[in-house]
Amino acid sequence: QVQLQESGPGLVKPSETLSLTCTVSGGSLTNYYWSWVGQSPGKGLEWIGSIDYRGNTNYNPSLKSRVSTSLDTSKNQFSLKLSSVTAADTAVYYCARVISAEWALDYWGQGTLVTVSS
Amino acid sequence: DIQMTQSPSTLSASVGDRVTITCRASESISSWLAWYQQKPGIAPKLLIYKASSLESGVPSRFSGSGSGTEFTLTISSLQPDDFATYSCQQYNSFPLTFGGGTKVEIK
Numbered sequence: 001q002v003q004l005q006e007s008g009p010g011l012v013k014p015s016e017t018l019s020l021t022c023t024v025s026g027g028s029l030t031n032y033y034w035s036w037v038g039q040s041p042g043k044g045l046e047w048i049g050s051i052d053y054r055g056n057t058n059y060n061p062s063l064k065s066r067v068s069t070s071l072d073t074s075k076n077q078f079s080l081k082l083s084s085v086t087a088a089d090t091a092v093y094y095c096a097r098v099i100s101a102e103w104a105l106d107y108w109g110q111g112t113l114v115t116v117s118s
Numbered sequence: 119d120i121q122m123t124q125s126p127s128t129l130s131a132s133v134g135d136r137v138t139i140t141c142r143a144s145e146s147i148s149s150w151l152a153w154y155q156q157k158p159g160i161a162p163k164l165l166i167y168k169a170s171s172l173e174s175g176v177p178s179r180f181s182g183s184g185s186g187t188e189f190t191l192t193i194s195s196l197q198p199d200d201f202a203t204y205s206c207q208q209y210n211s212f213p214l215t216f217g218g219g220t221k222v223e224i225k
Contacts, residue, residue: 004161035214045154045162045205047214060213061119094162103209104152104167110160 002027004095004109011115012089018082018114022095029053029073033098035105036069036080038091046091050098051078085116120144120208124217130225137193139204139220146186147210153182153191156203156219165204166191196222 008020022034036048049059051069059067063082071078082089092113096105121144131137141151149169154162164173166182169189179194193200201224206217 044218045207045216047207047216058212062213096162099164099167102152102167103150103214104164104207105154105162106164106167106173108161108163 002097002107004097004107006093006095006109006112008112008114010113011117012085013118014086014116015084018080018085018089018093018116020080020093020095020112020114022078022080022109024076024078024097027097029071029076029078032100033058033103034071034078035096035098037094037096037105037108038089039094039111040088040091045094048080048082048093087116090114090116119213120147120211120215122206122208122215122217124204124206124220126220127218128221128223130223131196132225133196133198135196135225137196137200137222139191139222141184141189141191141206141217143187143189143208143210147208149185150208150210151182151184151189152207152209153180154205154207155200156205162205193222 030053033050033052035050066083068081092111094111095109097107099106123142151169153166156162170182203219203221205219
């Protein structure tokens, strides 16, 4: 059974960079796209971006100038960096796997709350 | 971006009820639609993909239908474990976008 677990600081200061890592167990990064999805308090889910095992990326244009993703196949991890954060970036951040040949998300982490505050 | 609008935003129902949630897309997305179940502190769960394909392991009381711009998720007989928030997601084009969610509450 594939499992995903997000990790990273729960508190980030305004203007700094939010950094999260997703560790995948029970499966390989190979042959899949891997995604980040955010959910601000009381709001719907927002797709942030995706990266595949070869390093190809797709980002939400609304965040593209501030987002970068990477992966480490040796550790079975992929990561998110979101720069110049503001209070509006306070959210639960999820990592997820993209179904092969579809762009639905079949496995998700439980999410991690990141608060942007000084 | 394709806007996804769900209705209702909140739904009160009893165990055993038939429940229907609607998701409308701002433009045609063919059948490229998924449904998810969310509970606090738990990983979101994929229920339906390609509008009507049931994800492996998901109970058959869940079903999806629709194409183009209008879609529905139906729970044929609501069970205690089904009280949760349900969200739709289109993947016809980037950026991927989600509906605002429908919270199914106990009546």
